[in-house]
Amino acid sequence: MRPAIDLTDRQAYGALIAVIILSTLAFSGLAYLKYSNLNNYAQDTALFGYAFHQTLHGRWLPAFVVERSLWGSHADVLMPLWLPVFWLVPTIYSLFLFQSLSISLAAWPTYLLARRVTGDRLAGLLAASGLLLYPPVARVHVMELHDDASGLVFLLFAFYFFQQRRFAVFAGFLAVSLFAKETIFLNTVFFSVYALIERRNWRWVAFPVVWSAAYFLLVRLAVMPAWGDWWGGRLYDQAQYFQEWGKTPGQVMGHMLLHPLHVWNVLVGVDRWKYLRWLLVPLWVALPFGSWAWVPALPNLAVNLLSSNALLRAPTHWYSILLGGQLWASFVTALPFWNRRLTGWFGNRDYTRGLCAVVLLTCALQCGMWFHPTEYRRNSAYEAERQAMEGIPRQATVLAPDNLLAALSDRAGINSLTALRVYGQNQRRVLEYDYIIFDGNYSTAAEVLPVEQRLFDIIRTDANYRLVFARDNVFMFQQIPK
Numbered sequence: 001m002r003p004a005i006d007l008t009d010r011q012a013y014g015a016l017i018a019v020i021i022l023s024t025l026a027f028s029g030l031a032y033l034k035y036s037n038l039n040n041y042a043q044d045t046a047l048f049g050y051a052f053h054q055t056l057h058g059r060w061l062p063a064f065v066v067e068r069s070l071w072g073s074h075a076d077v078l079m080p081l082w083l084p085v086f087w088l089v090p091t092i093y094s095l096f097l098f099q100s101l102s103i104s105l106a107a108w109p110t111y112l113l114a115r116r117v118t119g120d121r122l123a124g125l126l127a128a129s130g131l132l133l134y135p136p137v138a139r140v141h142v143m144e145l146h147d148d149a150s151g152l153v154f155l156l157f158a159f160y161f162f163q164q165r166r167f168a169v170f171a172g173f174l175a176v177s178l179f180a181k182e183t184i185f186l187n188t189v190f191f192s193v194y195a196l197i198e199r200r201n202w203r204w205v206a207f208p209v210v211w212s213a214a215y216f217l218l219v220r221l222a223v224m225p226a227w228g229d230w231w232g233g234r235l236y237d238q239a240q241y242f243q244e245w246g247k248t249p250g251q252v253m254g255h256m257l258l259h260p261l262h263v264w265n266v267l268v269g270v271d272r273w274k275y276l277r278w279l280l281v282p283l284w285v286a287l288p289f290g291s292w293a294w295v296p297a298l299p300n301l302a303v304n305l306l307s308s309n310a311l312l313r314a315p316t317h318w319y320s321i322l323l324g325g326q327l328w329a330s331f332v333t334a335l336p337f338w339n340r341r342l343t344g345w346f347g348n349r350d351y352t353r354g355l356c357a358v359v360l361l362t363c364a365l366q367c368g369m370w371f372h373p374t375e376y377r378r379n380s381a382y383e384a385e386r387q388a389m390e391g392i393p394r395q396a397t398v399l400a401p402d403n404l405l406a407a408l409s410d411r412a413g414i415n416s417l418t419a420l421r422v423y424g425q426n427q428r429r430v431l432e433y434d435y436i437i438f439d440g441n442y443s444t445a446a447e448v449l450p451v452e453q454r455l456f457d458i459i460r461t462d463a464n465y466r467l468v469f470a471r472d473n474v475f476m477f478q479q480i481p482k
Contacts, residue, residue: 012121016111016128020104023132027141028100030376032093034142035406037378038385039442042406043419044144048079048095049409052086064414065423068228075219076147077179092145092406100141102150106325107132109156114332116163118339118352126356127332133363134282136324139315139370146318151180152325155187159293159329162191162204171207178212182219185212186299187322194295231423244308256306263306272305275313279320279327282363287355288327290334290341297326315369331359381441381472388437388469388476398435401452403442417448417455430455433479436465440473 007015034040051061051070061070061080070076082098107128115124131137140149154177161170174191178184191208198204224232234240239252244266246252256263266272280288288294300323304312312319335352342351389407392398397413408414413433420427430436438456459465459477469476 007121007125009121012111012115012125015125016107019125019129019132020101020107023104023107024097024100027104027138028093028096030371031096031100031142034375035092035096037376038382038403038407039377039379040375041402042144042404043402043416044146045092045095046402046405046409046414048145048147049092049406050414052083052095053090053410055080055083056087056090063230064409065419065425066228066230068230071226072224072228073231074147075179075182075223076150078150078176079147079180090410092409095145099145099149103137103141103152103321104132105153106137106156109153109160110328110332113156113160113163113329114335114356116160117333118335120350120352123335123352123356126353126360127328127335130356130360130363131325131328133360133367134324134328135315135363135366135369136279136320137328138363138367140318140321142370142375143316143318147181148184148318148321149180151177151184151187152321154180155184155322156325156329158188158191159326159333162194163333165200167203167207170204171211174208175211175215178215182216184322185216186303187296187326188212190296190298193298194292197292197295241303241307241309241312245306267305271310271313275305278315278369279324282366283327283331283359284362287334287338287359288330290337291330293330293333294327297323297330300326379441381439381474384469384472384474385439385441387471388474391469391476392435396434397432398437399430399433400435400437401439401442401444404437404439417452418445421448421451427451431479435468435479436477438475440475 035042035045047063047065047070050064054062061076062068063070063073066072079098082095085098086094110131111124111128113124114127115121118124137152140146154173157173158170158177161173164170174188178188189209189212192205195204195208220232220236237248239246239249242252245255304319304323307313311317335355338355339351342355343349385404389404392408392411394410395412398408398411399415399417400408402416402418405414405416405419415425415429415433417430419425420429436455436459438452444452456475460467460475464480465477466480467475468478
């Protein structure tokens with residue numbers, strides 16, 4: 001039984017556009033505020049900021065950690081589409097605006113999907129708004145810049161057109177979603193299983209698995225090697241995120257098959273249950289499972305649960321945005337199922353608006369999962385940090401702590417001690433930079449702290465460097481030109 005009163009199409013689309021604009025501006029503003037206070041880790045933001053700045057000067061998306069393109073790490077085909085806007089407004093805020101717009105636009109297919117399955121425009125608006133406050137999605141706005149986010153809207157459009165049974169449009173959006181990042185094949189390949197469950201014809205079953213596999217292999221075997229392959233080899237060939245299980249994909253799979261008890265013990269670990277709780281509690285645990293639309297999320301979920309890298313399960317990171325989007329789409333798809341159940345239990349009326357409103361409220365109440373006030377506070381050395389960086393010419397190169405790195409992304413060359421370690425760079429590169437900044441107010445990684453202290457002791461006594469700034473425990477040395 002549908003509600004007697006609903007919005008008109010014009011009212012609903014007007015409200016949807018307002019939600020998308022408000023979300024984009026509010027979240028990008030929060031992200032910029034967090035970044036600009038110089039009190040948070042910003043290495044990934046610096047990676048993209050540097051790549052965009054250098055592209056404007058004739059180098060195609062170079063990574064500051066190596067002399068190669070970002071496409072040697074991941075095939076991020078969609079992000080460069082923002083380059084014309086960045087050319088007009090070459091700031092980090094421009095990139096945060098792009099990221100928040102990419103995420104906020106996912107409200108559009110969510111609205112269409114909810115309206116289709118419920119026939120209720122207001123329920124569609126509630127579902128669309130709820131997605132934007134769902135912690136695995138909302139957190140990515142303010143975490144750092146990353147490329148996964150730009151695939152969400154295309155993935156959810158694929159869900160919508162799957163439900164509409166419009167194969168050509170579904171296939172198009174599914175294909176384009178992979179252009180955001182080749183790892184999204186984890187979110188697309190099991191659409192084939194979903195199609196089997198839904199008893200679709202061979203096209204629906206074949207396309208997701210064939211396209212996902214073909215595109216991933218194209219990127220891994222051709223695109224990455226053409227652009228230097230400086231991270232893909234470690235990530236894929238050396239199973240970087242599965243070191244607990246083996247050193248190659250074959251060893252990882254073999255170990256899992258031969259040691260099912262080990263797999264089980266990992267899956268029932270406390271941190272895994274905490275991760276599942278974080279994903280499912282906003283959806284009242286059961287709501288996504290009133291349909292089979294959660295099936296495409298299984299490969300991504302399995303990777304996150306089994307990975308040796310705990311960051312894949314961290315609420316603070318971006319590894320769950322697409323998985324979360326798929327669980328949300330499954331919740332929306334399941335609304336008719338739960339409406340029938342509630343009708344049988346409580347009487348003949350429409351419950352879809354109530355379900356969407358309750359889940360929206362639950363997500364809003366869990367804002368503490370993604371909004372941490374301490375991240376937006378400046379430390380007492382903020383002015384000193386700003387003053388030190390302002391003294392570095394645009395054409396200079398600089399080694400800096402990770403909290404300052406993004407603010408320096410428009411310089412000719414940047415790096416950090418953490419990046420040197422993570423990406424296996426030659427440690428002697430620290431002596432290549434025109435400027436070196438030490439910030440005693442920032443808590444660097446424990447494994448990097450002793451290296452930072454030794455470097456400080458070396459540089460302050462090295463005749464090739466001179467101290468050019470010292471204030472509030474911020475020190476900057478300049479290499480004396482030879």
